[in-house]
Amino acid sequence: MAKNAALVGPKFPQVLTLVGATGDLSRRKLLPGLFHLCSAGFIPNCRIIGVSLDGLDAEGFRAFARAALDEFASRKLDETKWANFAAILDYVPISAGAAALKTAVQAAEQSIGGECRRIHYLSVPPNAAISAVHLLAEADLVANSRIIMEKPFGTDLASAVALNARLHEVFAEEQIFRIDHFLGKEPAQNILAFRFGNGLFEPIWNRNFISHVQIDVPETIGLGKRVAFYETVGAYRDMVVTHLFQILGFMAMEPPTALEPKPISEEKNKVFRSMLPIDPKDVVRGQYTGYRAEEGIDPESDTETFIALKCAIDNWRWAGVPFFLRTGKRLAEGQRIISIAFREPPKSMFPAGSGVGAQGPDHLTFDLADATKISLSFYGKRPGPGMRLDKLSLQFAMHDTSFVGDVLEAYERLILDAMRGDHTLFTTAEGIERLWEVSMPLLDAPPPVRLYEPDSWGPKSIHQLVAPNAWRLPFERARRGQKTTES
Ligand code: BG6
DSSP: OOTTHHHHSOSSOEEEEEETTTSHHIIIIIHHHHHHHHHTTSSSSEEEEEEESSOOOHHHHHHHHHHHHHHHOSSOOOHHHHHHHHHTEEEEEGGGHHHHHHHHHHHHHHHHOSOOEEEEEEOSOHHHHHHHHHHHHHTTOOTTEEEEEOSOOOSSHHHHHHHHHHHHHHSOGGGEEEOOGGGGSHHHHHHHHHHHSOTTTGGGOSTTTEEEEEEEEEOOOOOGGGHHHHHTTHHIIIIIIIIIHHHHHHHHOOOOSSSSHHHHHHHHHHHHHHBOOOOGGGEEEEEETTGGGSTTSOTTOOOOSEEEEEEOBOSTTTTTOOEEEEEESSBSOOOOEEEEEEOOOSOOOSOTTSOTTTTOSOEEEEEOSSSOEEEEEEEEEOSSSSOOEEEEEEEEEGGGSTTGGGOOOHHHHHHHHHHTTOOTTSBOHHHHHHHHHHHHHHHHSOOOOEEEOTTBSSOTTHHHHHTTSOOOOSOOSBOTTSSSBOO
16 A cells, blocks of 8 residues: 555545546546556545446446556556456446436445445536536436536636536535646645745745746647547647646745635635736747648648747736746647746846856746656856856756655546545636636637647747747756756
């Protein structure tokens, strides 16, 4: 059993209904994550009922889960643990209807015996969420349950408001867990630890010391089996209005009065309320060459596979500090960074040619990979005669510590939190609706998509967007122990 697993696990046994059980997310993340949580002892007593459109039976679902684990589990598969996990899996095709689902959940509860809790994970696209909610209501599975909703939560302000209203007809707000898996990443939580656990950084965390911020999440992957979903959604709805804005919330919020759901949501929502509406002039939408020729894509598709934008938080802490966000598919490198550029010194005593300032401003960089990495770059003296300055850096990598084996993958952490009823790392209806509200000028009048070559960093106009600053990625100098490079 993982260290302290039983201490942080849910109080009651859990029956989890996984709607969308044969989808991409389930295969890649949810089934491998649930396997780890169960086999490491975090959820000592659990039953999982897969639900989806596919006409499988329990054996078929077990075979599906095994294939998913073989392909995507991050840890080596132990056969005894697999046998134990396979034994807790069951399956109900949607075509079997609500009564069959109810029977399966009741059978699972009886096999556990004693008091247990229900948790429903809706891993379905936005247009299928409400019918899944109704299926659960018809199956009488609402009482004594919690529901995890996948993003994107709606596709614009009106649909998000309507979705929240219809959801509230069935589930009470405290039963709902709107997941944003970026908030479950250890490094995202580390932003809070770093900012509020130290006296050193918070005093400089404002417009007086910070010149601009970049939240940059380029991806090398294409769309694979997700084309049908992605074509209707695009990069802004898939990544920005969800993950990137939530990270921005953690980065920009005021200290909460406590590390609890309500105070944290209040502070994040204040940031979202202070955000200025997104101006389409501050947005670059891109599409990689060849996207339109892919199977299932409209040959005249206007869906963006890339987006870069500038946004502003108009409050006392951040007025005048631009936040640049970028993400896209089929880009040159896969990275997930928050990079904070500090203001340069007001005056330089170094002689011309000394190198001071030549490699951009000092940066604090958070790497949002599963295990935290943080670096602080600064100018220091190059050894030897005279005074030549060079960019140096202090670097921390969780990989260098003995804790690295304890890192929970984002979905694992969030599923566990939802089972424990802890809303701290989940988003709220109010916050999401506000983010759609600031997005509406862009969604109503999106600038045309510009083509970019696969394996590039996006359309050329991204440089104008950040001028006179520059994109931090690609890094220019080697990180310690890594091939990637950083300045
Ligand atoms: C998902 C998006 O929510 O996040 C994907 O739908 C994206 O398009 C993924 O690739 C990125 O997540 P991660 O954890 O791999 O950075």
